Amino acid sequence: MSGAGGFQAEFSRALMAADPSARPMGLDPTMEGRFAIYRNNVHRGLGDALIAAYPVVAKLVGEDFFRAMARGFFRAEPTRTGSLALYGAGFADFIDGFDAAASLPYLSDIARLERARLEVLHEADEVVLDANSLAAFGGDLAACRFVAHSACRLVNSAFPIHAIWGRQQADHDSKEATPIVPQAENILITRPGMTVRQIVLDDGGAVFARCLLDGMTVADGYDAAIARDPQFDVTSAFAQLIAAGAFAGLRE
Structure with a gap:
């Protein structure tokens, strides 16, 4: 893997890796601490955006459970909108496959309701x-x-x-x-x-x-x-x- 494109792909891989100690190959060792801070900020920001988009889902399961679910979601999503205002498309489908939420079978439909409300709010x-x-x-x-x-x-x-x-x-x-x-x-x-x-x-x-x-x-x-x-x-x-x-x- 070489060139700017290759490094960007490696950077993204490490940024969303499940292992919190993951670092992009080729990163200057003196920058590892800064990367860790950046990684934490990105994860926190995406989690905050999901809580803002799905407040009832977050309230029903509690913040710790929700953030664990959110981490799985943003590591799994293939693409991501550039606007955090409408972040979280596909979250309801992700919940359907999230085994730890199986005891709340209505949870994904609550997410669909909240997504519909969010989209309606931002429509022209x-x-x-x-x-x-x-x-x-x-x-x-x-x-x-x-x-x-x-x-x-x-x-x-x-x-x-x-x-x-x-x-x-x-x-x-x-x-x-x-x-x-x-x-x-x-x-x-x-x-x-x-x-x-x-x-x-x-x-x-x-x-x-x-x-x-x-x-x-x-x-x-x-x-x-x-x-x-x-x-x-x-x-x-x-x-x-x-x-x-x-x-x-x-x-x-």
Whole structure:
């Protein structure tokens, strides 16, 4: 291995090695102490960025466990974004394969919820299709296709992740807490203004939302939702999506 490129690859290898005493080949021995400091700072910084991105995951497992999990993650990731604001893509999938977290089967879906919230927070501003704009539309609503708002995500989980997430918020009143029901939840995350919002959709509503967000017609979304839940209320579900700011407009 020779040249600047070779040294950079060796530097990166040593920087992310599991062995804390790892040093890049060819490093001036007088620089080993400085490299160790730099290595610790990089690991600490990446761990801090993950905690900022996944605060509920960190709270559920504790900081020491989270940082151990984080070290495994950033050693395993093949590429890394240049912005720490959106750092941690793929962390939920990593948790799925992290054996030490197997006792918390909902943990990776909590991470998916937090990732969706982070992405929605940082998405570009777009006009939201509201009820007044829709009321002015004179065409066949059943045949309409909608443009999903960029600041909109739908997370489906076999676990009550919305309820678990809510319990960990600073404004949660533990004195009034009711038992968490072990059930699947579908969460729609939007940012119609400056604040990220999340609401729970029933199964029919989640199917309907996914169809519309994927560009299917209202009629096709309705058929899919009815197949999932014969009691599906399309009027209520549609109003819920519009109020949440799920769409940026109509497809031409």
